[in-house]
Amino acid sequence: MHAPIPTRHPYLAPEGPRVLAHxxxxTTDAAALGVVENSFAAVAAAxxxxxxxxxxxxxxxxxxTVVLFHDDDLSRVTGDPRAIADVRLPELEELMAERGGLVTLAQALDAFPELRFNLDVKAERAAEAVGRLVAPHAxxxxxxxxxxxRRVAALKAAHAAGAALRPATSPGSSTVAQIVAAQRLGLRTRLRRLLSGLDALQIPERQGPLPVLSQGLLRAAHAAGVEVHVWTVNDPAQMTRLLGRGVDGLVTDRADLALAVVNGR
Known part of the structure; x- marks a missing residue:
């Protein structure tokens, strides 16, 4: 008897390879005008x-309010040393006004209904709110x-908020480490169990001097119906090489270059 083919989550319904705008x-021109990452302008440009x-x-x-922002504090992006958790929304909007504009998660989901969002929950206190907000958009x-x-807390909050289906998901660092170890040690049953319930495995190609991505890991993930997305890839030659290895998605600061590579294959 053949194993059932895993059902693909609607998030991954379009044919790949996928370009995920990090x-x-x-762009260089936008940066010269003061536009920063995770701003409304950056999402709109993507x-x-x-x-x-x-x-x-x-x-x-x-x-x-859930906002799209990477760092715990504002120092790198705005020069203000305060933590995001200590700043109220109106003040944060003012700080970001000349940097491409602040975008909340609710605004992003409403303003860009055609976009698919890959959301990294950076703070424990944000997990429940993220889950509630994404529930109608799962x-x-x-x-x-x-x-x-944090990931599981957000997924549970989405379910509690009435999500028609579970949002797609990719594992945290601890689970990724266990998956890589299980594959290298040939622990097939454990590997299948760890990959169960996942939709994507989002990993760097290497972690320092240690390789994370391998052909064995790719084969195991694909056999379980799990895509492999590699971050953060900005060099076109590396993009081409990774796609040639069978990677399903590229997380990149240069989505313009990545699209050109994907479309040129």
Whole structure:
């Protein structure tokens, strides 16, 4: 008897390879004008470039609003040392006004109904709110986090909020490490169990000097119906090489270049 073919989540329904615009798209010209990552302008630029997927990050403001922002604090992006969690939404909007504009998760989901969002839950206190917000949009959202606890909390919140289906998901760092180890040690039963319930395995090609991606891992993931997306890939030659190896998605700061590579294959 053949094993059943895993059902593909609607998030992954279009044919790949997939280009995931890492924190939106900030071109050289846009950066010269002060536009920054994860801004409304960066998401809009990715959409205008015909990207289907935007990878972004979620934090919660002091007044309880989920915003797209990577860092825990504002220092790198705005020069303000305060934590996102300590700043209220109106003040954050003012700080981002000349940097491409702040975008909340609710605004992103409403303003770009054709985009699919890959959301990394960066803060524990944001997990439940992220889950509630994405519940009506679960077919076009993937929820992930470096912390599996945050990821699972967001998925549970989406279910509790009445999501018609579970958002797509990719594992946290601990589970990724276990998956890589199980594949290398030939622990097939454990590997299948770890991959069960996942839709994508989002990994770097290497972690420092250690390779993470391998052909064995690709084969195991694909056999389980799990896609493999590699981050963060900005060099066209590396993009071409990874796609040639069978990678399903590229997380990239240069979605414009990645689209050209994918479309030129």
């Amino acid at each position: 924190r939106g798209l900030v 959409h205008a470039a015909d990207v289907d997927y935007v990878e972004s990050d979620c934090h919660l403001t002091a007044d309880g 077919a076009r959202v993937l929820v992930t986090s470096f912390s599996d606890d």
